[in-house]
Amino acid sequence: MAEEGPSIRLIQAAEHPRLLKMKEMFVSKFGSVPEFYVRAPGRVNLIGEHIDYCGYAVLPMAVEQDILIAVEPVKSQTFYLANTNSFYRDFSTSVNDIHINKTKPQWHNYFLCGLKGIQDHFNLKNLTGMNCLLDGIIPPSSGLSSSSALVCCAGLVTLRANGLSLSKTELAEICTKSERYIGTEGGGMDQAISFLGEEGMAKLIEFNPLRATDVQLPSEASFVIAHSCVEMNKAATSHFNTRVMECRLAAKFLAKYKGLKWKEILCLKEVQVKLGVNLEEMLLLVEEVFHLEPYSPEEICKCLEISLEELRTQILSKNTQDVLLFKLYQRAKHVFSEAARVLQFKKICEEAPANSIQLLGDLMNQSHVSCRTLYECSCPELDRLVDICRQFGAQGSRLTGAGWGGCAVSLVPTDKLPDLLANVQKAYYQSKKGRLAVEKPCLFATKPGGGALVFLEA
Ligand code: GLA
Numbered sequence: 486m487a488e489e490g491p492s493i494r495l496i497q498a499a500e501h502p503r504l505l506k507m508k509e510m511f512v513s514k515f516g517s518v519p520e521f522y523v524r525a526p527g528r529v530n531l532i533g534e535h536i537d538y539c540g541y542a543v544l545p546m547a548v549e550q551d552i553l554i555a556v557e558p559v560k561s562q563t564f565y566l567a568n569t570n571s572f573y574r575d576f577s578t579s580v581n582d583i584h585i586n587k588t589k590p591q592w593h594n595y596f597l598c599g600l601k602g603i604q605d606h607f608n609l610k611n612l613t614g615m616n617c618l619l620d621g622i623i624p625p626s627s628g629l630s631s632s633s634a635l636v637c638c639a640g641l642v643t644l645r646a647n648g649l650s651l652s653k654t655e656l657a658e659i660c661t662k663s664e665r666y667i668g669t670e671g672g673g674m675d676q677a678i679s680f681l682g683e684e685g686m687a688k689l690i691e692f693n694p695l696r697a698t699d700v701q702l703p704s705e706a707s708f709v710i711a712h713s714c715v716e717m718n719k720a721a722t723s724h725f726n727t728r729v730m731e732c733r734l735a736a737k738f739l740a741k742y743k744g745l746k747w748k749e750i751l752c753l754k755e756v757q758v759k760l761g762v763n764l765e766e767m768l769l770l771v772e773e774v775f776h777l778e779p780y781s782p783e784e785i786c787k788c789l790e791i792s793l794e795e796l797r798t799q800i801l802s803k804n805t806q807d808v809l810l811f812k813l814y815q816r817a818k819h820v821f822s823e824a825a826r827v828l829q830f831k832k833i834c835e836e837a838p839a840n841s842i843q844l845l846g847d848l849m850n851q852s853h854v855s856c857r858t859l860y861e862c863s864c865p866e867l868d869r870l871v872d873i874c875r876q877f878g879a880q881g882s883r884l885t886g887a888g889w890g891g892c893a894v895s896l897v898p899t900d901k902l903p904d905l906l907a908n909v910q911k912a913y914y915q916s917k918k919g920r921l922a923v924e925k926p927c928l929f930a931t932k933p934g935g936g937a938l939v940f941l942e943a
Contacts, residue, residue, distance in 0.1 A: 537672025547682025628886025
């Protein structure tokens with residue numbers, strides 16, 4: 486059976502306050518009604534951080550917060566994008582002249598990534614023009630994947646406006662690739678869960694080939710998202726890509742050490758698969774191969790027997806050319822141990838022992854320690870927030886998403902939820918000033934939500 490595309494739901498905009506408001510704004514902006522609407526959700530990653538781009542499985546769930554776009558295909562070849570939030574300025578361009586600015590990751594560039602992904606996939610010469618109005622309720626730069634949700638939403642908008650169809654996994658793969666037009670070398674977790682998310686289910690997302698398996702979370706567990714009030718846009722700094730490159734270099738080192746064709750190897754999972762060994766054995770190999778001190782580009786070149794020029798042009802990304810230190814031991818150790826924690830998490834959910842919540846919480850806590858100490862993708866505010874959540878009843882708490890700011894996710898026994906929310910509010914947010922601390926959603930309980938959808942007016 487052919488794999489399914491995103492669902493189409495018939496609705497009456499008049500019965501949905503958010504859609505109705507969008508429809509009214511659309512009419513006053515463009516003088517016509519939208520032909521259809523598309524939504525794509527953000528996500529919270531429960532465990533498995535910074536390992537998707539190494540080829541390892543991750544365990545996220547889609548959240549209710551999403552990007553919603555009202556669309557009218559038009560005869561002209563103009564693409565016009567407006568936002569219900571006046572903070573974001575209108576943008577327009579010819580659909581056949583798409584330029585994505587990597588130096589300034591502005592909001593409309595993420596739409597262009599999705600649009601260009603579909604254009605390139607079908608090699609479309611004549612895309613239809615579109616009037617689009619976007620309403621986003623995923624807090625930006627918070628680790629809840631607002632940017633990927635926008636890329637996915639734009640991909641599905643472009644697909645539908647041009648009368649084309651694709652399966653959810655094809656869409657996820659295209660949007661993963663096309664988000665890289667913005668310059669970040671992300672894995673495929675965010676796009677996969679945005680399309681494959683299902684209400685009530687977390688998902689184990691595996692790669693090569695991309696697939697999603699249901700993970701039923703314990704019924705007495707609640708998941709709480711809390712914003713550290715530090716914003717981090719992964720496209721605006723080189724932290725994220727530096728980690729991707731460190732993992733890539735670590736993979737090449739391990740492969741070379743084991744006599745594999747290391748030049749072809751791009752990620753750590755490939756090395757494990759080629760060696761046919763388990764994650765514990767990979768962890769032992771890390772101890773054998775790497776020293777604890779960071780590696781300079783010169784040392785890397787010496788070990789791989791390549792020139793600095795080759796390192797820069799054939800391995801490193803554009804924005805990591807000037808990195809002076811690469812921590813290969815620490816990053817590889819995080820990746821293999823985190824990959825093992827994901828599998829343990831799934832197994833506990835399946836076997837559901839009496840102390841599931843405690844066991845799952847322990848894994849989340851270990852994941853945070855590994856992100857903080859080995860992967861160095863936390864920050865003091867996130868560490869403090871995670872400690873406060875644990876102090877007030879979370880069994881486990883960890884940063885979620887890329888890190889260096891953004892949100893923490895906590896596993897809380899449902900009977901402790903009201904107390905935890907009240908106490909964390911007091912302990913972390915009351916003393917904080919600024920937009921993020923007073924704005925909602927800053928601290929909220931969440932449930933696994935559904936994936937991307939098309940809405941048509943009945
Ligand atoms: C970002 C990327 C994902 C993943 C996470 C870290 O969200 O887009 O692919 O790498 O960071 O787990």
